[in-house]
Amino acid sequence: MKTAPITTTKYAKRRNCIWRAARNPFSFTVVGKFVKDGDEDGSPTIQETRVENQSLGEGSIHRAMERNKARRLKEKGKAKDDYAAQHEVAASLQLMTEQNVFVVEExxxxxxERAKQMDDRNMQRDALDYTPMSKAYFVRKKREIMTRR
Structure with missing residues (x-):
């Protein structure tokens, strides 16, 4: 297992500490502390101490996970609402199309029907004052029109 590199910051130098950077920003370890009153010759020594700050990190991570979960659920709800709205719009458009087709057919x-009634009326009116030859012509014409329908 790789260990994180040892880093020193201004704050760490002021506090005479060397901090080891961890993957979790809320968890840190004090690796060593310089002791001013060291050996008999006066050189500073490093005293090993370890401090774990897990409670702060766990709480923060837990809150972040809850926020992410809430955001995911909210997005999922929005997606469901959007999906339902799209289907509702599609259904209403399909209904409108069917109604328009029905109206056009009607x-x-x-x-x-109106054109047929007008043709019949015109033929009856015109046939009243025709000669027998004209009547035969229009009767033939009427039959042709009726066979086309």
């Missing part, structure tokens, strides 16, 4: 059938 309008076309009314138009055809």
């Amino acid at each position: 309008r076309n059938s009314r138009h055809k």
Whole structure:
């Protein structure tokens, strides 16, 4: 297992400590402390002490995890709401399309019916004052029109 490099900062130098950087920013270890009154010759010695600050880190990590979980759930809820809204819009558009198709078909059938009634009325009116030859012509024409439908 690799150990983190030993780093010294201004604060660590002021406090006469060497800090070991850890992966968890909330957990730190004091590796050594310079002792001013060291050996008999007066050179400073390093006294080994270890300080673990896990409680602060665990609480912060726990809070961060809860925040992330809440954010994920919120995003998931938004995604579900967006999905439901998209389906609702799609369903309403499909319904509108079906209604428009129905309205167009109904309008076309009314138009055809009206055109047929007008043709019949015009042929009856025109056939009243025709000679027998003209009547035969229009009867033939009427049959042609009826066979086309």
